[in-house]
Amino acid sequence: MRQASETFETATPGRGLVEVTGPIVRWAAGQGIRTGLLTVFCRHTSASLIVQENADPDVRTDLERFFAELAPEAAGRYVHDAEGPDDMPAHIRAALTQTQLSIPVLDGRPALGTWQGIYLFEHRRRPHRRQLVLHLIGD
C-alpha cells in the first residue's frame, strides 16, 4: 500500500465553473496505483468543488445562474459585508456544494462516469489563485 500527495494550483477567471478533470486524472493515473482512493480537497471557503456534466457548457451557465439567484448579492442582506458584496454569497455557495471529493481508483484511473467532470466552482467575482490538495492511497 502506498500514498502520493500533491498541491495543485489553478487560476480562476472569476465566478463560474472551471474544469479540472484533466490534470487531476493525469496526476492520479501517473502514480502507478491500480486500485485506491483519490481525494481532492479545496483549501478555500469562497470556492468549492462539484462533479457535473462535462458535455453541454450550457449546464455550467444554468448552474452559475441558479446559485447567483439562490444566494444573491444584495446590500443590507448580510451582516458580513466587509470583504465586498460577493463574499458572503460566496461562503453560502461553498456551503451548499463540496469542499472535498473522493473517487475510487479502478484499473489505474479514477472511476468517474462517462459524463462526469470535476469542476472548481469559483464564487468570487474576481480572478483568484486556488489550491487543491490531491491525495491518493492504494496499491
Added chain:
Amino acid sequence: MRQASETFETATPGRGLVEVTGPIVRWAAGQGIRTGLLTVFCRHTSASLIVQENADPDVRTDLERFFAELAPEAAGRYVHDAEGPDDMPAHIRAALTQTQLSIPVLDGRPALGTWQGIYLFEHRRRPHRRQLVLHLIGD
C-alpha cells in the same frame, strides 16, 4: 492493509429516494475488514447520494418536494433544455447533494448512526439504471 471494490447497480423508479443501505452494508461487512473506510461514489450527474432518516417515510416525501420547489421544471428557465425539462433541475439537485460519501468502518461495520440510511436520490422523472462504485480500505 487490504482493499476491496465493487460496482453496484440499482434500478430507480423515477424521481425520489431509493434506500441502498442494506446491500452496501452487507457488502462492506462481508469483506472481512474490521477497521477501515468505506466510500460510495455515484457515477452520474442527475442522481446523487444523501444520508437521511430511515424511520418515517414522510421525510423522503418532504425532501423530494423541497428539491422539486427549489429547482423547478419551468419552460424557458434554463438554457440547457435539449435533454428534457427535468434534466437541468436534476443537475442542480445533484450539485446541492452528494456525489460521494465515505463512512468509517468500526468493528466490521460502517459506523452509521441509528437513524441514518444511505439513499440514492434519483432526480430524473423516468426510471434509470444507476451505478455506484464501492471501495473499502482497512484491515
Added chain:
Amino acid sequence: MRQASETFETATPGRGLVEVTGPIVRWAAGQGIRTGLLTVFCRHTSASLIVQENADPDVRTDLERFFAELAPEAAGRYVHDAEGPDDMPAHIRAALTQTQLSIPVLDGRPALGTWQGIYLFEHRRRPHRRQLVLHLIGD
C-alpha cells in the same frame, strides 16, 4: 500503513455552527501519522458538517439565517411534523450540507487552508449531544 479511529462527542447549544477544528486537528496530529487521510463522519440526520471561514463570526450568523430562510419552519408545510416544527427543516438543512468530510494529512497535520474551520452545524432548536466518528489512515 496504520489506522486510528475515535468517537468524539460534543454538546451543541441549539441551532447554529459550533467550531470543532481544535479537538479534531489535535487528535489527528497526535496519532504520529505524517501523511494520510482524515475522515470526519457525523452520525446524525439533523446536524451536519461544513467547512467555513474561521475569522469573522458574522459569517456564521449569515449562514444560519440563510438556511433558516431556505428551509423555514412553517405549520402545514411538511408532512413529517411529529417530531416538532424544527425537525423536517433540520433534515433538509442536513441534506444541503455534509454528513462527512475527508481532509488530506500532510506533514502530520490536516491540510486545511488558512481561513478554513470545521464546523458542526446543529439544525435543531434545542441543545443536543452529537457524535462524530474520526478515522485516520496513513503512515
